[in-house]
Structure formats: structure tokens, C-alpha cells
Amino acid sequence: MIEVKNLVKKYGDHMAVKDLSFNIEKGKIYGFLGPNGAGKSTTMNIITGYLAATEGQVIVNGHDIYEEPEEAKKCIGYLPEIPPLYPDMTPKEYLEFSADLKGIEKKRRAEQFKEISKLTGIEDVMNRLIKNLSKGYRQRVGLAQAILGYPEVIILDEPTVGLDPKQIVEIRDVIKGLSKRHTVILSTHIMQEVSAVCDEVIIIAHGELVARDTPDNLGKHVSGSNTVELSVKAPDYKVKAILNKLGGVTKFEVHSDNDEGCTKALVSTGVDKDLREDLFYAFANAKCPIVAMNYSNTSLEDVFIKVTSGRQTDRRR
């Protein structure tokens, strides 16, 4: 769908993007993550053809963005960080203009406007001037513009910034709905958004790709293990003895807990292994009741911090 090959972008002497390569497959929602100044917006601007790369290649649906920009741009709908709105137009006029620009046939427009305004929830404001609309509605009008013409790829740069919690949930639902017909790439800072919406995550830091996986796998791979947190009603020596006998455990920590004679244990194992059942039977056979068991996967925040700051310290050396 989209192939990014060895992308380099220099602003003067500053390298905003360094040798970035990835490819995007059809029908998925991609989360584009990175700390401020990581080169997310720059990369998106290059993919959409707004900026030119210093080196490297972007191929959208088989069309090189430099060789055949018009063909490539037809496949992309783009909502930049600041929605590109004309304040003196109404959303209706604006969508009309956008449809003209994208060359959408006149007879298909009325139907599309109806569908998209309903989808993005701007039906009620279609005839008001954009300058009088709130931030949330402006964001939606921008989103409507990106969806217009149903391009195969929709690229959204921080689509939920400035929206209230209810609107955020609504916009996320809209984005999820889009994945049925479109490939979506969205950049964001918000981690819940990634786990709520995205099928796959691409993390970049300092213009380089540092991690790419599904949100679930990412947690496991980064910490290198699955961890189960246990609370057992038994003295700590007994817990240690049971855990020592149990196969598949790579590491464990035991803390005696004074609360009602319970002992807490953190048990780590390999990435692909799930120990919970084994633990249950082991403790049950020893007649030590497990009062709480938690499957603690490394959270995406931790992953993000680990992955992005790890690179930074490497660089300092």
C-alpha cells in the first residue's frame, strides 16, 4: 500500500528523519508514535507530498510520490496537525471546494456529503461559518475533508487533540469504522488511543524507527518477558519452595506481606508462555490458596519511554 524506503530529511544541518523505512499494509490502522520532534509530522508531510525528502522514496499504491504525484495524491486523504480550514467558508462550501480539488464527480457528491457529515457529526453545522465553530467541530470538518472521496489511505496527524473526552471517544469510533474501507495512519501522543484503536504501532525517535509491532506484542518484546503478579496465603519460604520446583519460571521475586499473612510474588517467564494455570495447580496441590493473580503486561507507556529514551542514551555515548 505505502512503501517508505530509506527516507532522509534534512532541515539545514539538522536531520529530522534519518534513513526511515517501513511499509504499510492494506486495511489496518497504524499508530505512529514518537516523542515531540521525533519527525512524525515531517514523515507524514513527506508521504502526502507536501514536503520533499532529501533522500529516499515513497511509493503509494504503486505510484512514486515524486514521479507521479497526482496519481499518488489521489490515493491519500490527509488531516494535518492544524486543520487546513478557510474561516470564511461554511463546512458545506469547504467540502464543495475540497471535492472540486480532488476531482470528485458532481453526481456522487450529494450522497458523499450526506454520509460523511453524518459520520463525522457535522450535519448540524454545515451552514455555519467555520470561523464561528469550536475547535472540536473544526477538527471534525478537517476530518471530513480527509475522508472525502474515500481515498484508500487516510493519514491523520493527531486527530483527537483539543477534543473533549466524549468527542475523543466518538472520533475514535469513527476512525475504527474507517478501517473497514480504508487504511488509516494516525499519529498521536496518547497511549490509550493506540491500544484502543490501532492494529499496529510504529514508534520513531530522533527520526529513526525504533519499534514496530502490535500493541500487545510490543509490551512483551520490550520487557522480554511475561510477568504474573501473585498474592498467596502462605509464608514466604513455602512460596519460594513451590516456585523453585515449578518449570518454566525464568525469574521470581517474593515479598512477604503482613496483610492477613499473605505473600506477594512476581513471577517472570518467556514471552510466549502463559504460566497462570501451572501456578494455580502448583499452589492448589500445596494447599496454599491464591487470593489474587494479575497478568501484568508491560504497559505501552513503559514501552514508549523505554524504547525512545533508550535510543537517546545510546546516542549520548
Add this chain to the structure above:
Amino acid sequence: MLAIYKKELRTYFTTMTGYAFIAFFSLVSGFVFYYMNVEGSSAFVGYFLRYSYISVIMMVLVPVLTMKIFADERHSKTDQMLFTAPVTVGKIVMGKYLAVATVFSIPVAVMLTYPLIMMDYGDTPVGANYAAIAGFWLMGLALFAIGCFVSSITENQIISAVVTFAILLFLFLLQYITGIFSTDALVSAIAICVFVILFAVIYWLVARKTVDKAAIYAVIIALAGIAVVVALYFINSSMFDGLLQNIMLRCSVYYMFTYYFSAEVIDIGSFVYFISVIGFFLFLTVQSIQKRRWS
């Protein structure tokens, strides 16, 4: 292209810019026409069009219309929508330029009635009058192309307006500045050498980052240019007589209008001249926008 054209034209006429321009321009041109032709009993419309009032009014009104063309889009980031849409930069520039040209054409169309009014008073050079109006229209379009280009190099509307005004003022004054310089062949030759060196320096400034050994090329350009000028000067020094003046006058769009359209004859050269100026500046506009993508 049509989409941009329609949208731009609508912006001129949903805000007051378009109306104000048309009203003000028509008012001034009507007044100057009355003052110079009716009151002054002159049958030739070109006489009032080359009068300084009109030049000064163009100097003020052209920047007002062109300042926001690209600067505003860039400032409010709406250019991201235009340049990621499946439309080439050339078409976007053309659409915007044609829209501003349309707005300018409306008061010029009003001017077309002036020769008709004068026909009522006796024998008038009708053909020459219409040719002069056509020439004025072309000159105006050239000035708008310059404004368009200036707007594309900045994202601040005020800077865009001031720079456009300064350039138009300079072009206007150029025809008078010419008188200061000597028509001596040696002076012209030296001036040309200075231009060659300037060109080499500009080349070096532009190319030093991208071209290897740009400094050496710049020196070669400068030395070769100076050698050619010196050689030509010794072979035939008379070709440098008044050359500097001629170059300066040909750069002054205002002077070229007077030069071509005060003789009551149609010179094909005039059309070539103005259309080249328009083409050149629209080309520069496209290049300046493309360049911004790469830096």
C-alpha cells in the same frame, strides 16, 4: 485549476477586497480620464493611462490584492491542503493568478467605455485608444504577476505588501533614475562587469551547498564574463553607448508601457514583452513554492 480559481474569486467577493479594489480603481481612473481627456481636450486615452496618477494607484492597489495570495495560505497552513491535493503546483498558481487577473479585468472593462464617450465629441483614434487600454491591461497583469511572486516568498502579508510596493515603486522610478547615469560606453561596460560579478556571487551563494567547487565555477563565470565584455569593448566600443540606460528602461514595466503605447501604433514586441514578464514571474512563483518543499 478551476477549483482554485472559483474559490479565490469567491474570496475576493465575499470579503470587501474585490469590491473596494474595483470601486476605488474605477473612481480614480474615471477622475483622471475626466481631468486629462475631457477637461484637457485630448482624444487619446493612452495619454491619461500613462499619467503618474494611475501608476501610483497601481503601486498601492496591486499589493493589496496580491499580498495574501500565497502568504496567507502558508500562514494559516491551508497550503497543506492545496499541495497535498491531486493538483500540480503550476495549476494552483495559474488558478490563483487568473482569479486576481479577473478582478483586475473588471475595472479595465469599465475603461472600455471611455473611447465610446469620447466618440461623441468628434473624431477620435478609436483603434489606438483600445490598443492603449489593452496595453494598460497587459501592464497591470505583469504587475500582478510580480505581486504574486513576492507573496509566494513570504508568509507575512504585510511584508509581502511592502516588498511588492517597493518593487513597483523602484520600477516606476527606474525610468527617472536612468537620467543620472552617463551614456558613456566605458561606464556601461564597467556596469556590465559589475553585474557579471554580482551574478557570480549570487551563483556562489545559491550553489555553495549543493555543487562541489562552486567557488571555482563562480570565479570562472566572473572572469569569463569580464573577458567577453572587455573583448567586445575593444572590438566595437560603440555597442556599449547608452546600453546601461537601455537595460534599465527595459526593466521598468511602466516605461515600457509608455514606450509601446504612446505612439498610437500596435507593436507586436509590446505583447511579447509583457507576456514574457508575466510568464517569467509566474515561473518564479512556481519555483519558489517548489523550492520551499525541498528546504
